[in-house]
Amino acid sequence: MNTKLKITVLSLVVAVTSTQTFNLQANELLTSGNLSYSYALQQEWYDYNNKSYVADLQKISAEKQSDTDTEILELIYGAEHIRATVTLKGRTNKNSSRDSNYDSDAIVKQLTYSNTVGTWDYTIGRKFTGFGFGAAFRPLDVIQNQDLLTFDRESQPGVDQLSLEKFSGLSNLGFYLLNPTQNKYQVGLKQRAILTRYSQSKENADWMTLFRITEQQKKQNVQFGIGGSFVVTEALELHSSLLVSSNYIKQEHSLDGQSSIIFAESNPWNKVEYTNGKTFMVGGNWTYSARNNIMFEYWHDDLALSKNQWRNHLNLMALQYGQLNSATADIRTIAEGNLAWSYQAFGHKQYAMQDNIFLRWSYQGNTLHPSATVLYSPNQSGSIFSALLNIDKYTVKFNTGVRIFSGPRDSVYGQLLRSGEYYVTAYGDF
Amino acid sequence: MKIVKYILATSLLISSIFASAAEQEANTLAENNMAKGTDQEANEWVKIVDSYRQFSESIKVTTRIQVINNGEKEKEKLYEVYIKPGRKSLVVFKSSGENGQKVLMLDNMFWLLMPKSPRPIRITPLQKLLGDATTGDIATMSWHEDYDAVKESPVEIDGVKVDSVMLTAKVQGVSYKSIRLFLARESHKPLKAEFYVSSGKLAKYASFVIHNTGKREQIIKMELTDAIQKGRVTLVEYLSNESYSIDDKYYNPQFLANDITLKID
Numbered sequence: 001m002n003t004k005l006k007i008t009v010l011s012l013v014v015a016v017t018s019t020q021t022f023n024l025q026a027n028e029l030l031t032s033g034n035l036s037y038s039y040a041l042q043q044e045w046y047d048y049n050n051k052s053y054v055a056d057l058q059k060i061s062a063e064k065q066s067d068t069d070t071e072i073l074e075l076i077y078g079a080e081h082i083r084a085t086v087t088l089k090g091r092t093n094k095n096s097s098r099d100s101n102y103d104s105d106a107i108v109k110q111l112t113y114s115n116t117v118g119t120w121d122y123t124i125g126r127k128f129t130g131f132g133f134g135a136a137f138r139p140l141d142v143i144q145n146q147d148l149l150t151f152d153r154e155s156q157p158g159v160d161q162l163s164l165e166k167f168s169g170l171s172n173l174g175f176y177l178l179n180p181t182q183n184k185y186q187v188g189l190k191q192r193a194i195l196t197r198y199s200q201s202k203e204n205a206d207w208m209t210l211f212r213i214t215e216q217q218k219k220q221n222v223q224f225g226i227g228g229s230f231v232v233t234e235a236l237e238l239h240s241s242l243l244v245s246s247n248y249i250k251q252e253h254s255l256d257g258q259s260s261i262i263f264a265e266s267n268p269w270n271k272v273e274y275t276n277g278k279t280f281m282v283g284g285n286w287t288y289s290a291r292n293n294i295m296f297e298y299w300h301d302d303l304a305l306s307k308n309q310w311r312n313h314l315n316l317m318a319l320q321y322g323q324l325n326s327a328t329a330d331i332r333t334i335a336e337g338n339l340a341w342s343y344q345a346f347g348h349k350q351y352a353m354q355d356n357i358f359l360r361w362s363y364q365g366n367t368l369h370p371s372a373t374v375l376y377s378p379n380q381s382g383s384i385f386s387a388l389l390n391i392d393k394y395t396v397k398f399n400t401g402v403r404i405f406s407g408p409r410d411s412v413y414g415q416l417l418r419s420g421e422y423y424v425t426a427y428g429d430f
Numbered sequence: 431m432k433i434v435k436y437i438l439a440t441s442l443l444i445s446s447i448f449a450s451a452a453e454q455e456a457n458t459l460a461e462n463n464m465a466k467g468t469d470q471e472a473n474e475w476v477k478i479v480d481s482y483r484q485f486s487e488s489i490k491v492t493t494r495i496q497v498i499n500n501g502e503k504e505k506e507k508l509y510e511v512y513i514k515p516g517r518k519s520l521v522v523f524k525s526s527g528e529n530g531q532k533v534l535m536l537d538n539m540f541w542l543l544m545p546k547s548p549r550p551i552r553i554t555p556l557q558k559l560l561g562d563a564t565t566g567d568i569a570t571m572s573w574h575e576d577y578d579a580v581k582e583s584p585v586e587i588d589g590v591k592v593d594s595v596m597l598t599a600k601v602q603g604v605s606y607k608s609i610r611l612f613l614a615r616e617s618h619k620p621l622k623a624e625f626y627v628s629s630g631k632l633a634k635y636a637s638f639v640i641h642n643t644g645k646r647e648q649i650i651k652m653e654l655t656d657a658i659q660k661g662r663v664t665l666v667e668y669l670s671n672e673s674y675s676i677d678d679k680y681y682n683p684q685f686l687a688n689d690i691t692l693k694i695d
Contacts, residue, residue, distance in 0.1 A: 036529060121688075130548040130687075141549075155546045165688070170536075172684035199684055203539060206552045206683070229552040231539075234602070237554050287556035366497070366662075367504060393505055397527035429529035429545065 034079045040153040040427035042070040047420035051409050053321040054343045054417060057336050064417075065093045072154045083127075085110035085155050110158040121165045126158040129176070131197065131210065133229045133239040136358035136375065137299045139279040140225045140241045142212055143178060144189055151401070151423045159189055170201040184215040187249075205230045219273070222246040238284040245277035248303055253342065256312040262319045263338050277302040283358070295360040304354045305345070305412070307379045314410055317342045346416060353377045353412060367393040382407025382414055399425040472579035472595045478618040479611060480572040482640060482649045483668070487515045490674035493568050493666060500661040509568050512674065517576070517601070518681050519569035533558065533565045534683055538603030541683040550683035555603040566605030567654065567666060573597055576604045579611075587612060592621055606633065620649065632657045634664075 045067040054060050069092040077084040090104040112125035132140030136148060143159055160181065165174040176195040184192055191214055199208035207228035214221045227241030254268040255261055283297030305313075320342060323335035355378055362371035369390040376383045388401035403421040407413035491511045497504040508524040516537070523531040530545030540558045541550040558565050570576065577597035585594050597609040610624040623636040639651035648671060656662035679685045 038529070121685075128548040132549065133552075138549075146547075153546075167679050167682045167685045170682060172682065201539065201552075201683060203537075206550075231552060231554050233554070235554055235556045237552060237557075239552075285554065285557070287554060290559065293557065366499065366659075392527060395526045428526040430526055 034077050036076045036078075036430060038072075038074045038076075038153070038427065038429040040070075040072045040425055042072070042151060042153070042423060042425040044068045044070070044151060044421060044423040046418050046422075049405070049414075049416055049419035052415050052417055053317045054339050054415075056324075057339055059336065059340050060343070060417065062095075065095050067094050068092060069094075070152060072152060074154055081113055081115055083110055083112045083114070084108070085158075087154050089152075089154065107157060109155050112158075119166055119168070121167065123161070123163045123165075126160050127163070128156055128158045129161065129163075129178075130156075131208065132225075133206070133227050133241055134281055134283055134297055134299075135295055135360065136283075136297050136373075137281055137301070137352075137356070138241065139243040139281050139299070139301075140208065140210060140227050142210065142223060142225065142243065143176075143193075143195070149403075151421075151425065153399075153425060153427050157189065172199045173197075184218075187216075204232075216247065216249055216273070219247060221248065235287045236284060237286075238282075240282045241280065243279040245279075245302075247273055247275045248277040249273055250303065251344075252309070253313055253316065253345065255316055256309065258316075262316060262323070263334050264341065268338075268341055269344060274302070279303065291364045293362045293364070295358075295362075297358040298356070299358075300355050301352065302354065304352050306354050310353065310380075310412060311410075313342065313345055314415070317415070343417075346412070353379055355379055367391060377407070377412065380407055380411035380413070382411035384413060396426050396428045399423075399427065469578070469580055472581040473574060475593070475595055475613060475618045476574045476577065476579045476597065476611070479613065479620045480574050482620060482638075482647065483671075484513065484571040485646055485648065485671070486673035488673065488675035489513050489571070489671060490676075491571065491671045492669040494669055495568070496665040496667070498663040498665065511569055511571070512676050512680070513569070513571055514675065514678075514681065520676075520680060520686070521565055521569050532686060533569070534681065534686060535565070535569055535603075536681060538601060540603065541686075543683070543686050548687050550687040552683075558603070559605060567664070570605070573609065573611075576601050577609060582610070584615070585612065587622065591615065593618070619647070625654075 046065060048064055049055060071090045073088045075084075075086045075088075085108075087107045087109055088104075089107070090102065092100050092102050094100045108126065110126055110128060112123050112127045114121060114123040116122070129143045130138075130141055130146070131143070132138035138145065144156055146156055160179050162177045162180060163174060164176075165172060174195075174197045176193075176197070178193040178195060179186065179190050180192065182190045182192050186192060193212055193214040195210060195212040197208060197210040199206065205228055207226070209226045210224070212223040212225075214223075223243060223245045225241065225243040227239070229237060229239040231237050249271045251269050252272045254270055255264055279299070279301045281297060281299035283295065283299075286294045286296075288294060317339060320335050320339045323331050324339075326332050326335065352375075357376045357378060358373065359376075360371060360373040363369065369392060371388045371390075373386045373388075374383055382405075384403060384405055386401060386403045388399065391398040391400075401423055405413045405416045405419055409415070489512075491513070493509045493511060495507045495509070497506075506525070507528075510522040510524060512520040512522075517535070518537075519535040521533040521535070523529060523533075528545075532543040534541045534543065534550070535558070538555065540553045540555065542553050542557075543550050576599060578600045579595045579597050582594040582596050584591050586592070593613045593615055595611045595613065597611060599607050606625040607628040607630070608626045610626075611620060612622040613620060619640055620638045622638070624632055625634040625636065627633045634654045634656055636655070637653045638649050639653075640647050641650040648668070650668050652666040652668075654664040654666060656664070
């Protein structure tokens with residue numbers, strides 16, 4: 001049975017149970033063992049930005065999708081010592097210039113064996129590991145920072161690890177050996193690292209500190225982080241985090257900052273090492289009425305694009321773009337290829353610049369839960385605006401939203417390929 | 431002679447002042463004792479009321495919430511609540527769309543745990559109150575730990591004279607600033623209640639359904655009528671209520687976040 005068929009058959013089972021009014025006996029029957037599951041069906045539509053320097057490139061135009069359909073079925077198994085999460089995901093991409101195509105994936109996102117030795121808990125296997133404080137950006141989430149721009153309702157992929165943790169009262173001391181079987185050149189989720197963390201909760205505050213050692217380009221990177229969340233009044237919570245890295249790596253374009261040479265012959269992106277990186281965030285949460293809540297955050301991240309780096313890169317893209325109208329076909333082809341390479345800048349750090357302001361308003365209605373968020377880049381006047389509506393009335397929940405990228409043409413958000421995204425999701429957890 | 435009269439008069443005056451002060455002090459003491467006695471009695475009654483919901487120090491309660499709006503069922507939710515002494519409550523959400531979500535309440539500290547996130551989120555007391563059936567309505571099974579009680583004059587409800595007790599919050603982070611309880615005169619069974627928020631406004635009023643399980647009498651249903659949103663009623667049904675104790679580790683927010691496929695049984 002192919003994956004699409006499997007997902008569809010399983011979806012039908014879910015749909016039959018989901019359409020019934022919630023029934024305790026049915027729910028108990030389905031979850032009486034150790035298995036639970038969630039299912040999401042989603043439709044997304046996109047608008048494209050014709051002001052982007054890469055908007056009309058043939059190569060990129062071919063990849064533009066008008067909309068996608070996504071089905072996600074997640075199976076979660078939990079027994080005394082074994083935990084497992086498997087995600088089956090199918091996605092149909094509808095392209096305005098090509099036929100629809102279907103991709104599917106089955107991923108074991110979590111598979112662990114846990115037990116205790118004396119007063120210590122140990123875990124072996126692949127596991128979700130998230131640390132830190134905050135909503136939009138968490139400097140202390142050093143193992144698997146979540147992708148905030150995804151609409152998909154699914155668990156994050158876990159990280160292979162061996163962990164030893166002690167939970168005592170309201171404190172937690174943990175030692176983690178991450179990706180022990182990977183080689184030292186891996187980065188991101190597969191990066192080999194050792195980490196220790198201590199966290200404690202007090203009457204009005206939670207705080208944590210961590211220390212991580214990784215290997216980057218044959219050098220050891222030592223990171224130290226500290227952060228906390230403080231309940232200031234009945235309505236106000238403040239949080240803050242700081243992460244200091246002895247060295248860090250940025251992807252940089254070899255021609256950025258030059259004006260004489262605008263074309264590269266091979267992939268121009270290099271890994272450039274910097275020292276003493278700082279990432280910090282301050283934010284808070286304010287409940288100002290029985291139903292309204294505001295969240296606010298500001299952060300600075302040395303690892304993201306600086307104002308100068310972006311300006312240099314934008315100049316290069318403008319020069320390359322100017323050659324698209326060249327009379328010579330060869331130059332046009334080279335310009336197109338180079339612009340496509342230049343566009344890779346947007347793949348890093350979720351498009352964010354070094355300084356960011358995030359605001360989120362949410363309203364807790366009886367059945368409707370609207371919210372709106374703005375991610376604003378103060379150096380560029382660019383922003384990502386999102387408006388979401390969650391409908392909590394039926395067994396199957398509905399979620400719909402719109403996301404608008406806007407900014408001047410010389411800003412990151414003004415250069416993104418997409419200018420708008422819209423989606424509708426139906427989902428249930430059982 | 432005049433001097434003797436003056437001394438006698440002054441002595442009488444002084445002694446009468448002292449006597450009056452002593453009498454006043456004695457009266458105040460008597461009043462205080464009487465008031466204290468009344469409070470103690472009221473607090474004892476609240477403990478009796480609590481025993482109709484929480485018969486054991488550590489319990490597991492399965493609770494179903496139905497929200498009725500203008501006579502029509504708007505939604506239904508299912509929760510499992512694990513309660514331990516010392517104002518410790520763990521609420522596990524069991525309904526579709528929020529299955530696996532948890533709220534941990536330790537004294538006046540609160541955390542929210544989302545099913546697909548391995549991080550506990552510290553929340554403020556007011557954030558805990560967001561939503562239609564507040565977590566406090568579900569997680570709080572005993573009032574005597576959170577409130578001080580004072581007896582009020584008996585009132586008549588449906589032609590029957592009942593006792594009235596006013597509860598005032600003595601700890602931070604509770605859902606309601608004060609609660610007025612109406613109790614049966616002999617048994618002190620809870621009959622009705624009024625819930626007031628910090629502004630002093632009446633937020634909800636409640637009635638209780640008590641059932642004899644064979645072993646004991648216990649509250650099996652609480653009907654909460656919204657005093658602000660007219661026509662809105664929340665039915666809180668206690669589907670099961672058993673003596674049950676889980677390991678203290680489950681009241682550590684980091685442990686809960688770690689164990690996202692919570693397996694308590």
